[in-house]
Amino acid sequence: MNEVKTVLVNNLTKGFDNIMAVSGINFEVYCGECFGLIGPNGAGKSTTIKMLTTLLPPDDGEAVINGYSIVKNPAGVRGSIGYVPQLLSVDGAMTGYENLLVFSKLYGLKRKQREERIKRVLDITGLEDAAHRQVKTYSGGMVRRLEIGQAILNYPQVLFLDEPTVGLDPVARKTIWKHIEKLRCEQNMTILLTTHYMEEAEALCSRIAIMNKGKIAVMGTARELRESTGNPHAGMDDVFAYYAGALESQEGDLRDASRTRRTAKRLG
Amino acid sequence: MLHEPAVQPNDSGKYGNQIFLFFFHVWTIIEMEVRKLRQDPTELVMRGIQPVLWLLIFGQAFSRLRAIPTGSVSYEAFLTPGILAQSITFISIFYGITIIWDRDLGLLQKIMVTPIRRPAFILGKMLSASIRSINQGVIILLLSVVMRIPLEWSAGRIIGVIFTTILGGVFFSGLSMVIASLIKTRERMMGIGQVITMPLFFSSSALYPVQIMPDWLRIIATINPMSYLVDGLRNLLINTAGTHLFLDWCVLIGASSLIYLLNCLLFPRILR
Numbered sequence: 001m002n003e004v005k006t007v008l009v010n011n012l013t014k015g016f017d018n019i020m021a022v023s024g025i026n027f028e029v030y031c032g033e034c035f036g037l038i039g040p041n042g043a044g045k046s047t048t049i050k051m052l053t054t055l056l057p058p059d060d061g062e063a064v065i066n067g068y069s070i071v072k073n074p075a076g077v078r079g080s081i082g083y084v085p086q087l088l089s090v091d092g093a094m095t096g097y098e099n100l101l102v103f104s105k106l107y108g109l110k111r112k113q114r115e116e117r118i119k120r121v122l123d124i125t126g127l128e129d130a131a132h133r134q135v136k137t138y139s140g141g142m143v144r145r146l147e148i149g150q151a152i153l154n155y156p157q158v159l160f161l162d163e164p165t166v167g168l169d170p171v172a173r174k175t176i177w178k179h180i181e182k183l184r185c186e187q188n189m190t191i192l193l194t195t196h197y198m199e200e201a202e203a204l205c206s207r208i209a210i211m212n213k214g215k216i217a218v219m220g221t222a223r224e225l226r227e228s229t230g231n232p233h234a235g236m237d238d239v240f241a242y243y244a245g246a247l248e249s250q251e252g253d254l255r256d257a258s259r260t261r262r263t264a265k266r267l268g
Numbered sequence: 269m270l271h272e273p274a275v276q277p278n279d280s281g282k283y284g285n286q287i288f289l290f291f292f293h294v295w296t297i298i299e300m301e302v303r304k305l306r307q308d309p310t311e312l313v314m315r316g317i318q319p320v321l322w323l324l325i326f327g328q329a330f331s332r333l334r335a336i337p338t339g340s341v342s343y344e345a346f347l348t349p350g351i352l353a354q355s356i357t358f359i360s361i362f363y364g365i366t367i368i369w370d371r372d373l374g375l376l377q378k379i380m381v382t383p384i385r386r387p388a389f390i391l392g393k394m395l396s397a398s399i400r401s402i403n404q405g406v407i408i409l410l411l412s413v414v415m416r417i418p419l420e421w422s423a424g425r426i427i428g429v430i431f432t433t434i435l436g437g438v439f440f441s442g443l444s445m446v447i448a449s450l451i452k453t454r455e456r457m458m459g460i461g462q463v464i465t466m467p468l469f470f471s472s473s474a475l476y477p478v479q480i481m482p483d484w485l486r487i488i489a490t491i492n493p494m495s496y497l498v499d500g501l502r503n504l505l506i507n508t509a510g511t512h513l514f515l516d517w518c519v520l521i522g523a524s525s526l527i528y529l530l531n532c533l534l535f536p537r538i539l540r
Contacts, residue, residue, distance in 0.1 A: 087374025
């Protein structure tokens with residue numbers, strides 16, 4: 001990690017109907033850092049990621065990623081990032097190789113580059129032997145690895161992971177952690193991830209921001225977050241409860257719940 | 269190590285030309301559809317059953333009844349282009365569901381975060397629906413050969429039928445995608461599809477000539493895009509008098525262009 005800021009977020013704001021999903025948030029992510037956005041359902045994590053990946057235009061504010069503005073140059077942003085959504089993003093009817101091939105074409109890679117990078121990505125994700133099997137025969141962990149593989153075909157400088165281990169069993173979750181850590185250490189990739197799991201944020205992220213009701217409640221290293229609660233021995237779950245509220249979240253709707261459960265079912 | 273710089277949409281030599289890249293992306297979306305169908309062709313086979321029933325049962329029964337005046341051609345020959353148009357319409361009008369499905373899965377979001385431009389994705393999807401429609405065309409035309417239905421055959425006419433089929437598929441799948449952008453759920457999409465298909469079918473000239481329709485239905489048939497699809501296919505396959513292929517193509521191209529523009533405007537709604 002160095003002091004170069006790869007992601008700069010300034011007063012980013014987004015509302016839907018009468019709800020303010022993200023309300024004027026500010027943060028920076030340094031090159032080679034793994035930065036975690038955590039928070040309860042409906043805290044605004046996914047909306048933030050959607051704005052940073054240019055899927056949603058912000059109502060106000062600005063973000064610059066790899067030097068490209070998400071408002072003025074969304075195409076530049078898209079060419080330099082990778083994104084793994086919370087939901088399943090591979091096509092089960094195609095083989096792993098075909099899923100990678102289609103995405104390498106969408107990234108505009110030349111024929112020779114395509115073969116080279118698919119081979120490299122299959123190697124990184126450990127999917128060489130399963131490359132020519134239909135994805136519907138893959139396990140949940142393999143599907144997630146393939147999704148990460150698709151997202152790094154363009155050798156992105158920043159990788160966005162939205163709930164990368166949702167619906168996975170503990171063993172598959174640890175394998176995905178290992179792959180994320182490998183990408184950050186060996187490839188010096190900047191990673192911005194959202195998660196519900198405090199232990200995941202602590203294991204992977206050098207800094208963590210806890211979001212609640214569209215705002216960043218607190219930001220810092222795991223140690224700093226613990227200390228900020230006034231109890232240095234607090235567990236990360238206590239930190240989460242302290243800033244996000246101990247009550248069950250009232251945010252999110254039936255569609256969100258249905259999507260999450262469907263993803264969990266398909267992966268599991 | 270992945271130390272090469274990330275590929276930007278316009279920094280690659282071969283694909284530097286934005287227009288080339290646009291159509292390369294359109295082709296990639298079509299290729300994706302073909303690869304999916306090749307791995308799992310069951311849908312294509314199942315979709316072929318309905319038009320076969322229409323031709324085998326409805327066509328043969330009404331042909332014997334001689335209840336519908338079709339001039340010098342048999343009713344089965346008159347009906348074949350109508351059933352082809354019906355198949356194209358029915359298969360395309362539900363195509364928007366696949367966009368909602370891809371959105372619900374997360375695949376749509378992931379594609380939209382690559383350098384593909386949204387208009388290229390939309391055009392690719394509209395053309396993808398035509399792949400399924402062409403498959404229906406092959407099934408129906410093969411059946412017409414087996415049933416010895418007298419159709420006009422020539423290379424030019426077959427190319428014309430393929431072109432008209434693509435136009436029909438593009439228009440109706442585009443219409444379906446517009447509806448999908450507005451209503452956003454698969455359940456509602458199924459309901460609206462069911463509500464639209466039958467009136468479109470029965471108010472077109474697919475089953476009977478426009479001449480025998482009452483005045484009010486004739487007006488509806490004139491503004492029903494399916495009538496132009498039927499008319500174009502009828503001109504090519506049985507060459508009956510009173511059909512206007514050039515007008516049909518103009519109407520379908522104009523309507524498809526309008527629907528394409530509407531899709532480009534409405535598409536961001538589906539990503540919310």
